[in-house]
Amino acid sequence: MTGFQRGAIYARISRDDELTGDGVTRQDEDAGALALARGIPLQGRYVDNDISATTGKRLRPDYERLLTAVRAGQVDVVIVAALSRLWRNRRERAEGMELFRTHGVSILAVKGPELDLTTASGRLLAGLLGEVDSFEVEQMSEREKREMRQRVEKGLPPTGPRAFGYSADGWSIIPEEMSEVAKAYESFVATGVVSAITRDLNAREVWNRDSEPWTNNGVRWMLKNPRYAALREYEGKLYEGKWPAGIPEDLWRAAQYLFDDEDRATSPGPARRWLLSGIALCGVCADGKTTVTSGSRGVKKNWTEGEAQHPEDGGELLEEDGGRTMQPTYRCRVSKHLSRNQEPVDTLVEEFVIARLSRPDAADLFHDEAVPGAEDLRAQAVALRARLKALAAAFADDDEADVIEFRDATRRLRERLAEAEGRMAHPDRARVLAGLVDAEDVRAAWERLGLDRRRAVVNLLAEVTVDRAGGGGRRPFNPDTVQIVPRV
Template structure:
């Protein structure tokens, strides 16, 4: 006979619980009753324990669901930017969180953001220095947009928000997109490393940064260089090249028509673009999974469907690229003095501006000690940036 969650369990569990030796007496009587009825004691106790665990789990799930529906903040470790109960903002931390979101969407790297916070002595919620992954975790956290995830669904919360939902979705898209144009790369030391192309290869190969020793008698001194990523056929000093590119950027963004490069970020549909991109990517994954698990699926039909969805996704991404471009360029385009605004940008922001405006190709310099030739730096405006 097996003890269930019904009457048998109820009869046994009520045995002599009011006696002075309650716990011991209850155990003895339960064992006696089980023995008389031929019920294995170990199985009985296992059933009772399982039932109690299930009851506790159900209660916890009900409580969690109620908190979600009431819009209460999650429990657990304190979230950076909020008080321990999650109901109020810690203003100085909230300001840092908001700055990180805006910096990401303006082209900053996660490593660069972490380094700047650490340099300023801003520690994370555990009192430790920031890391790449810690910054990424903050920017992916829907809680900052007043949202809470429960069983795969997002629910609105009633705690104060730090960024709006459109900003959070934009950050999430940038961080989860695998294309180089959207994903923020590692922190860099030089303006064009990983951006400028090698004019000798002339096939899209980018340059990396390096150095060479200084003149004799200057022990320990080195000169920074841009080198071809593949071979040693290109090695150019960074300083005159960077100045040439900076002059181009400032000149382009100082023109009266520079405002045409911006779009209205507050126009209706901004949030919908991010949501639509996520939905289309999800559909591609779902179709791919379904095709992989169906031996009778028609490959031609599958490819046609994927092609149509990817075309729609490309259109959405093109619109999002315009929004990204505006965030990257707005600080300079709207400044009274674009040159000063350029100098005030962090290096990763400057790199994002260059990558948004033009393709830079480095050609070999003149041999020997010939003067620098600006024509050896080929700057070609990207489509719509001329």
């Protein structure tokens, strides 16, 4: 028999990747067998699974419950598999030893001695054994850090769960996944909106690496991960990796710039429903800053010519509400003096955008006038495009022309053109307009874009001001009441 009458078992595992709990179960079983052999009545069992005691970053809820029981005088001996399961942190060990000494609590280890912390010799032995534990942990940490630094310096990919777009070993790309990663980066750089990417991926049933729907945090982690640019962060510095990059480094850095921008709101608020909400200006306020917002209004289903409540500008009638049909509108954000049907205004603006992107000089939208030698680069690009056209015309007229030679010549000219345009490209415009300016069918390309990307294009190309419709009765839409001023 023993003098202990109020025993408590404490079990802890630092890491349980499978979350099976097998490790803490073994500790509990061994400690329970020791308690039975010593004849110690148990007052409680305390278990912290998959929680490290070393870093102190995560709370140990059952350890805190154990200390509460000690303070309440409910425990006179704590039984553990080894002393290292209880303390591996100098601060916690010092605080715990003092608490146990004050309340007359001893420690009994399955693999280790019995420690009476009410005596000086017991505290000395507990301190010495604890320092050995701390030494082992610190030595292991130094070894792991050295190994990690070596991997980083060698350019090896990170270990652990695979990143979406990469194979499990991190050395090869999964093309269908990486194409989605690239689209996500391009969309984010163009719009700055994470939630739109999440909605798009889930709507198309493009699932994450665990074959589950994406979350905003999951998309944000992907957009911040330097692995996609073949980079790896270690101790605050970026190192080049030897695995293939999924996206260009400048695209990754552009995304980080948006995340780091202190002026960027962490939460953009409710998702926009219409093209011009928060973009178009109110023409009645005419102060250059008050924008319109989206709304709706009820319209009688059975209206007659001349009724005041029927829809102005024509427009599309949407969902029904009782005896009225709800119609989407743009309204002044601060006053009731403006209310315009959404559909004809959006159509006018979209037609402007499509027409602008379809012009022969649409490629000039990519150009940054501040680039040194911009004029010479532009002249070079014009000359190269003319040569491409002339080459295509000559090939079409020559029935004996060599196809391979034509393709090689075309490829070389296109490479030179891409280099010239790349040197004078405006980074923000290039990403917003990517896939539009060079599209064979601009209208079809526009219609494939999501709402956030369309909004970014409109905001880049034009300043839109919406004024009152004027007049009364059912009247045709007057495009003169919507001012569209090109920005570029």
